Amino acid sequence: MNDVRFDWDRSARTGVAEAVLADGKSTEQIASVLRQALDRRRPVLITRLSADQFEALRDHCGDSLDYDPLSRTAILGAPEPVRELRSVGVVCAGTSDLPVALEAQRSLTYLGIETALYADVGVAGLWRLMSVADELRRHAVLIAVAGMEGSLFSVLSGLVPGVVIAVPTSIGYGVSSGGRVALESALSSCSPGVVCVNIDNGFGAAAAARKMLLSAHRGAGAQPDSRPRGDPVGTRPER
Amino acid sequence: MNDVRFDWDRSARTGVAEAVLADGKSTEQIASVLRQALDRRRPVLITRLSADQFEALRDHCGDSLDYDPLSRTAILGAPEPVRELRSVGVVCAGTSDLPVALEAQRSLTYLGIETALYADVGVAGLWRLMSVADELRRHAVLIAVAGMEGSLFSVLSGLVPGVVIAVPTSIGYGVSSGGRVALESALSSCSPGVVCVNIDNGFGAAAAARKMLLSAHRGAGAQPDSRPRGDPVGTRPER
C-alpha cells in the first residue's frame, strides 16, 4: 500500500485537526503520517499508541515523539497554547479512570488549551467532590471521566453551570465491564446539560471542548482558527 | 383447572408469606387464592393488580379488599404491626418512581413494618437529599427507588450506615427505557453495601427488608416468626 491519505485540512475546516488512532494500524501506516507531518511541518497527535508500537516508531522518527505511557498518547511537535481560550476542568472519578482522563488532558494541551485535573472524586465519598465544587463552578466546560456506574456525570452536572462532557470508561467488571453502564448512565442522566462521547474517547471530548471554547471566543459567523498551532520538534533548526 | 396450589407455609418457613402477582393471572385464579385465604383466615397481599382486575374481583369478594390504584396493590385482612422491628426508610428519586416506592411501602405495612417515605430526592438537585441526610442515617435499612440512570443508589449508599436495597424502576426513555440502566447502575455501584432486586420489584425489596429486620430482632439460631400477622377483615366476627 502506498501512503495514507491524511485529512490535513480538517483543522481549517472544522477547528480540530485529525488525530491518528494507533490501535489497529501498522507501524508503517503510522510512520507514513509522521513522515508527511515532518514534511509539512505540522504537529500530530497519536492516541492509543502501545509501548511496543512506540518503540517500533522510534526507529523511524528518532526522539521527536513526546510519548506518555499512561495515557498512551504521543505528540509530534510543540503546539503553542491559544491564550484567549479559557481552561477546561478534567474531573476523574477513580484511580483506574486516570489513563482516559490523561488522554483528554494531553489532547487539550495539544489543542492549545490549559487544563486542571480533579482526580479521585467519585461519588461514593461525596465530600471529595464537594471540597472542589467552587473550583469546578469556574470552568465553562468540564470533562467528566468515570467508569462503573458513572454516577459522577449526573451529580456533577447538577452542581455546576458549565457544560459537562461525559467520557465513560471501560473500567468495571461484571455488568459494567466494557463501559456500557457508564455510557448509558451518562445518556440517561436526570440532570440536563450532560453530553456524551464514546467509551474511553478522551480525545473526542477534548476536540468537542475546543470547538465549544473556540465558538465562545469568536464572534458570530467567524471562520475557525486554521493557523498551524506549532511545528514538529527537530524540524525547525532555523528558528 | 382446579384450585391454585398456594404456598401457605412459606411465612413459617422463610419469614415472608407468598404474595400474589396479579399480572398474567386470570380473575378466577386470583379469586381462588382469595377464597382459600378467607377459609384459612389468613391475610393476602396482591401486587400489580390493575383497576380492571380489581373491579372484576369485587364481584367475588365484596369490599374486603383494600386497593390502592397508584401502587396497584390490594390487601386482604388487616395485618398488625410487629412492634419490635425498626422502621424502614423508602427513598424515591423522582415523581414517576412513586408507584414502585408505594408498592414497597404498602408491602412493608402488610408485613407489619413502619416506614418513612422520602420523595423527590433525585441527585440532580443534591440539596434535596442532603436536607434529609440526618434522618436517612437513622434507618438500619433503606429502600432506594430510582429509574433513568439510578445515581441515587451510589450517592445514598456513600452517605449512610444502613443497608441500601436498590429497586430500579422502568421509568425512562431511549437507552434507559425499561429500567436496565438503573438496574446495572445499582449492580455496578462504586459504593459497597448496595444490594439489588429486580426492576420495579417493590415487594421483593420489602420482603428482603423484613428478613433483615427479623434476623436483627431474633437471637442466633432462632426460628422465623411464623405466627399469622392479622386476619381478614369481615371474617372474624366470632373472635
Added chain:
Amino acid sequence: MNDVRFDWDRSARTGVAEAVLADGKSTEQIASVLRQALDRRRPVLITRLSADQFEALRDHCGDSLDYDPLSRTAILGAPEPVRELRSVGVVCAGTSDLPVALEAQRSLTYLGIETALYADVGVAGLWRLMSVADELRRHAVLIAVAGMEGSLFSVLSGLVPGVVIAVPTSIGYGVSSGGRVALESALSSCSPGVVCVNIDNGFGAAAAARKMLLSAHRGAGAQPDSRPRGDPVGTRPER
C-alpha cells in the same frame, strides 16, 4: 401524595431550569408543578405531553398553556429572548424526525435562544445538505436530529466548525427500531467534535446548547444567569 418537590433553584445553580417530563406522570402531579409555578410567577416547560394529558390539564389551568401537538411540548409563561446569545442551528434528517427537532427548537425558544431549522437534509441526497452548508457554518452550535443509521452526524461534523450535538431519534424499523443504531452511530462518529444526548432528547440538546452559549457569553469565572427569564402569562396583571 402531597405536592411534588420541584427543583426551582436549578436555573440559578446550573443555568438551565428543570423541565417537566410528562410521560409517566399523572395529571395531578403535573398540575401540582403548574400551581407552584403560577404561585411563584415562574415559567415552566413541559415535554412529552400527550394531547390527552393536555386536555386534562386544561381544566386545572385554563388557557395559560401554549401547547404544540407535533413536538408535544407545552410552555407556561412567555420567556423573553436573551439577546446576547447567538442562534442555534437545528438540522433535521428526515420528515419523521421533525417532532424531535421541534422539541429542541421549542425548548430553545423557551430558554431564550433563537433558532434556524434546516429540515429534510438527509445524506441520501447529499445536495440538500450541501446547499445550506454555508449557512450551517455560521452557527457556533448545531443540533443534529436523525434516526435510522444517523449518517448525518458524521457528515455534518466534518463540514462545519461548530459543535454538533447529536440527537438520535427512535425513527426506524428492523435493526434501527428504537434509535439504538442512530445513537451508536453518533457515538462512533469518525468525525471528532460530535457529542451526543439520549434518543429523542430534544430538550437535553437544547439545555446543553444553552450552557455552551452562556459560557461563551460570560467571562471566566462568572456565575450563571439566574434571573427568571419571563413570567407566566395571565399572572402579571399588576405589572
Added chain:
Amino acid sequence: MNDVRFDWDRSARTGVAEAVLADGKSTEQIASVLRQALDRRRPVLITRLSADQFEALRDHCGDSLDYDPLSRTAILGAPEPVRELRSVGVVCAGTSDLPVALEAQRSLTYLGIETALYADVGVAGLWRLMSVADELRRHAVLIAVAGMEGSLFSVLSGLVPGVVIAVPTSIGYGVSSGGRVALESALSSCSPGVVCVNIDNGFGAAAAARKMLLSAHRGAGAQPDSRPRGDPVGTRPER
C-alpha cells in the same frame, strides 16, 4: 501522578471501609494506598490482585501482605473479630465458584465476621443442599455463590429464614459465559427475599452482610462502628 486520594473515612461514615480493587490499577497506585495505610496504621483489603501484581508489590512492602492466590485477595494488617456479630453462611454451588466464595469469606474475616463455608451444594444433586439445611437455617445472613443457571439462589431462599445475598459468578460457557444468566436468575427469583450484587463481587456481598449484621447489633439511630478494626502487621512493635 501524585498519591491516590483514598476515602479513609468511609468506615466511619458507612460502616464498611473502602477496599482496593487491584484490577486495572498500576503497581505504583496500589503501593501508594499501602504506604498511606502503613502511615495511618490502618488495615487494608485488596481484591482481584493477580499473582504477578502481588510479586511486584512485595518489593514495596515486604512480607506484611497476607495473600491468598485462589481468592486473589491480600490483607494488610490483622483485623480483630467483632465478637457480638453473628456468623455468616457462605454457600457455594460448584467447585469452579470457589474463588468468588473465598473472596467473600476472606472479606468477611477482614471485616471482623466469622463464617461457615458450605461448598459443592449445587441443586443438580439436591441431597447435598438438603443434608446441610438445618445448619443453613441458623444463619441470619447467607451469601450464595453460583454460576451457570444460578438455581441455587431460588432453592436456598425457599428453604431458610435468613436473607440470601446472591453472588452470581462468571463461571459457565455458551449462553452462561460471563455470568449474565446467573445474575438475571437471581434477580428473577420466584422466591422473595433474595437480593443481588454484581457478578463475581464477593467483597460487595461481604460488605452488605456486615451492614446487615451491624444494624441488627446496634440500637435504633446508633452511629456505625468507626473504630479501626486491627492494625497493620509489622507496624505495632510498641504494642
Added chain:
Amino acid sequence: MNDVRFDWDRSARTGVAEAVLADGKSTEQIASVLRQALDRRRPVLITRLSADQFEALRDHCGDSLDYDPLSRTAILGAPEPVRELRSVGVVCAGTSDLPVALEAQRSLTYLGIETALYADVGVAGLWRLMSVADELRRHAVLIAVAGMEGSLFSVLSGLVPGVVIAVPTSIGYGVSSGGRVALESALSSCSPGVVCVNIDNGFGAAAAARKMLLSAHRGAGAQPDSRPRGDPVGTRPER
C-alpha cells in the same frame, strides 16, 4: 393469494404432522388450510389462535373446531390415542405458566399421547415438587414449563431418570420479561439431560416428546408411524 401450500406429508416423513401457527396469519389463510383438511379428511391442530380469530373462523367451518381459550389451541377432528405409547408428564411451575403447559398437553392429546399435569410446583416451595417426585420418576419424558428464573428445569432434572424437555415461558417482568432468563437458565442447566425448545413453544415440546416415544416404541430402523390419526368431526357420516 391462492391457497396455502400445506406440508400434508410431514407426518409420514417425520412422525409429526405440521400444525398451523395462527399468530400472524389472516383468517382466510387459516381457513384455506381447514378447507384442505376437510377435503382430505385429515385432523389439524391450530396454535396461538386468539378468541377473535376463532370467532371469525366459525363462519367458515361451523362447530367442527374444538377450541380452548386458555391454551389458545383448536383441534379439527378427533385423533385416537396411540395406545402403545407411554404417557408424558407435564410439570408447570406457576399459575401464570398454565396456558403454555396446556398448549403442550392439548398438543400431546392431539398427537395421541396421554398426559399427567403437575401444576404449581415451583421450587420456591420445594415441598410441592417433592410431594410428587415418585410419580414424576415414572415418566420416560417430562415437559417442564416455567418462566421467571426457570430453576425448575435443573432441580427436576436432578431428581428423575426421564428426559426433561424445558419450555421456558415469557412470564416475568423486569429482566425476566419475555422469557430470556428462563430460556438461558434451561440451556445453562448444571444438570445434564435437559433439552430445550423456544420460549412458549408448548407444541414443539409435544412434537419432540412424540418423536422420543415413537422411537422407543419402534424397533431399530423402523419407519415412522404415518397412518392418519383420526378424522375430522362432521366429515365421517358414512362411518
Added chain:
Amino acid sequence: MNDVRFDWDRSARTGVAEAVLADGKSTEQIASVLRQALDRRRPVLITRLSADQFEALRDHCGDSLDYDPLSRTAILGAPEPVRELRSVGVVCAGTSDLPVALEAQRSLTYLGIETALYADVGVAGLWRLMSVADELRRHAVLIAVAGMEGSLFSVLSGLVPGVVIAVPTSIGYGVSSGGRVALESALSSCSPGVVCVNIDNGFGAAAAARKMLLSAHRGAGAQPDSRPRGDPVGTRPER
C-alpha cells in the same frame, strides 16, 4: 480446600453419571475427583480438558487417562457398551465443528452407546446431506452439530423421523461469533421436533440421548440403569 464433593449417586438417580468440566477447575480439584474414582472403582469422564491440564494430571494418575486432544475429553476406566441400546447418529456441518461433534461421540462411547459420524454435511452443498439421508432415517436419535447460521438443524429435522438434538457451536465470526446465531436458529426452527442444548455442549447432548434411549429400552415405571458401567483401568488386578 479439602476434597471436592462429587455426586457419585447421580447415575443411579438420573441415569447419567456426573462428568467433570475441567474448564475453570484447578489441577488439584480435578485430581481430587480422579482419586475418589480410583478408590471407588468408578469410571469418570472429563470434558474441556486442555493439553496443559492433561499433562499436569499425568503426574497424579499416570497413564490411566485416555485423552483425545481434538475433543479435549479424557476417560478414566473402560466402560462397556450397553448392548440393548440403539446407536446414535452424530451429524456435523463443517470441519471446524468437529471438536464438538467428537465430544458428543466420545461421551456417548463413555455412556455405552454406539455412534455413527456423518461429517461435512453442511447445507450449502445439500447433496452431501442427501447422499446419507437414508442412513440418517434409521437413527432414533440424531445429534446435529453446527455453527454459523445453523441451517442444518431445520433441514435435517424435516428429513428424518428421529429426534434431532441440536448442538450449536461457537464457530463463526462477526454476528455469528460465539454461537448465538446457531443457537437461536435451532430454537426458532420451523421444523418441529428439534430440541436444543447449550453452545458447544456435546456432552449434554450425549447425556440427553442416553436418557431417551434408556427410556425406550425400559418398560413403563422402571428404575434407571444404576449399575456401574465399567471400572477404572489399573484398579482391577484381581479381575
Added chain:
Amino acid sequence: MNDVRFDWDRSARTGVAEAVLADGKSTEQIASVLRQALDRRRPVLITRLSADQFEALRDHCGDSLDYDPLSRTAILGAPEPVRELRSVGVVCAGTSDLPVALEAQRSLTYLGIETALYADVGVAGLWRLMSVADELRRHAVLIAVAGMEGSLFSVLSGLVPGVVIAVPTSIGYGVSSGGRVALESALSSCSPGVVCVNIDNGFGAAAAARKMLLSAHRGAGAQPDSRPRGDPVGTRPER
C-alpha cells in the same frame, strides 16, 4: 411546517427513485409529497401505509392511489415495464412472510420489473423448494423472504447461480421475535453469495435488484436510467 423536501432527482442520480415510508409520517406530510408528484407528473411508491392512513389520504387525492392492504403499499401513477430487464424470482418461506414478499413484488412492479412468486417453500418440507429448483435457477436475481430461523437463505443460495438478496422478516416468537435470528442467519450464511437488507425491507431488496439488473443491461460506464417511468393516473387527460 411547510412542504416536505423530496429528493426528486434520486432516480436520475442512482437509478432508483425515492419512496415514501408512511410509518411515522402524518397524513399531511404524505399528502404533501403526493401533491408534488401530481404537479410534476411523477409516479410515487408509498410503503408501510396502514389502511387508516390510506383512508385519510383518499380525501386528498381521490382514487388515484392503487392500494394493496396485504403488502400495505400504494402506487400513484402507472409505471411501464422496462422491457429489457430480466425477471426477478421472489421466494417466500411461509404464509406469514407473504406481506413482505408482496412488498418486494409490488415494488419491483413499480420499478418496471417482472416477477415470479414462489410461496410456501420453507425448508422444513424440502420437497417444496426442490420441486421448483429448475425454475429458480433461471433467475439472475432472487429475493428470498423468510422469518424464524431463516434457513431458506443458505439452502437456496447453495442451489442456484443467481444472487440471493435475503429479506429477513419479523415473523416469529420467543427468540426469533422481531426478525433478529433470520437476519443474523442470512449474514452468517455458510453459502457465499447471499447479501442482506434490513428486516421486513421488501422495497430495499427490490431497489437493489433493480440496480443489479440495470448494471447488467447497461454497458460499462453508462449513466443510469433517468427517464420517468410512467405518469400519475388522472393527471394526463391530454395524452
Added chain:
Amino acid sequence: MNDVRFDWDRSARTGVAEAVLADGKSTEQIASVLRQALDRRRPVLITRLSADQFEALRDHCGDSLDYDPLSRTAILGAPEPVRELRSVGVVCAGTSDLPVALEAQRSLTYLGIETALYADVGVAGLWRLMSVADELRRHAVLIAVAGMEGSLFSVLSGLVPGVVIAVPTSIGYGVSSGGRVALESALSSCSPGVVCVNIDNGFGAAAAARKMLLSAHRGAGAQPDSRPRGDPVGTRPER
C-alpha cells in the same frame, strides 16, 4: 479423522467455488483440502490464514501458496481473469479497514475479476470521496468497506448508480467495537440499494459481486460459468 469432504462442485452449481476459512481449522485439515486441490488441479482460496498457519502449511505444500499477510489470504494456483466481466470498485473508509478491503480485492482477483481500490475516503473529510465520485459512478458494483459508524455506505449509495455491497469491519472501540454499529448502519441505510454481508466478510462480498457480474454477462436462463479458472502452480509441468 479422515479427509475433509470439500464441495468441489459448488462453482459449477452456483458460480462461486468454495473457499477455505482457515480460522478454527487445524493445519492438517487445511492441508487435506490443498492435497485434494493439487490432485484435481483446481485452484483454491484460503481466507483468515494467520502467518503461523501459513508457515505450518509450507511444510506440506512448499512454495505453491501465494500468501498476503495484510489480508491474510492465500491462493493456490493462478486463476485467469474472466475478460468479459466489468471491474469492481473497492472503496475503503479508513486505513484500519484496509485488511478487509484487501481480502475483497484478492478474492475478486482469484475469481477472475479486475478491481480498482479507493482508500482513505471516509466521510469525515467528504472532499476525499467527492474527488473520486466520477470514477465511482462508472462501476456497476461497488464494495464499500467501513468500520466505526459506517456512514460511508449511505453517502456512497446516494451518489452512484451501482449496487453498493457493504462490508462492515470490526474496526472501532467502545460501542463500535466488533463492528455491530457499522453493520446495523448499513442495514438501516436511508439510501436504498445498499446490500450487506457479515462483518469483515471481504470474500462474501467478492462472491456476491461475481454472481452479479456473471448474471449481467449471461443471457437469461444461462447456466453458471463452471470451467476451472486456472490450475495449481507446480502441478502443470507438462504445460
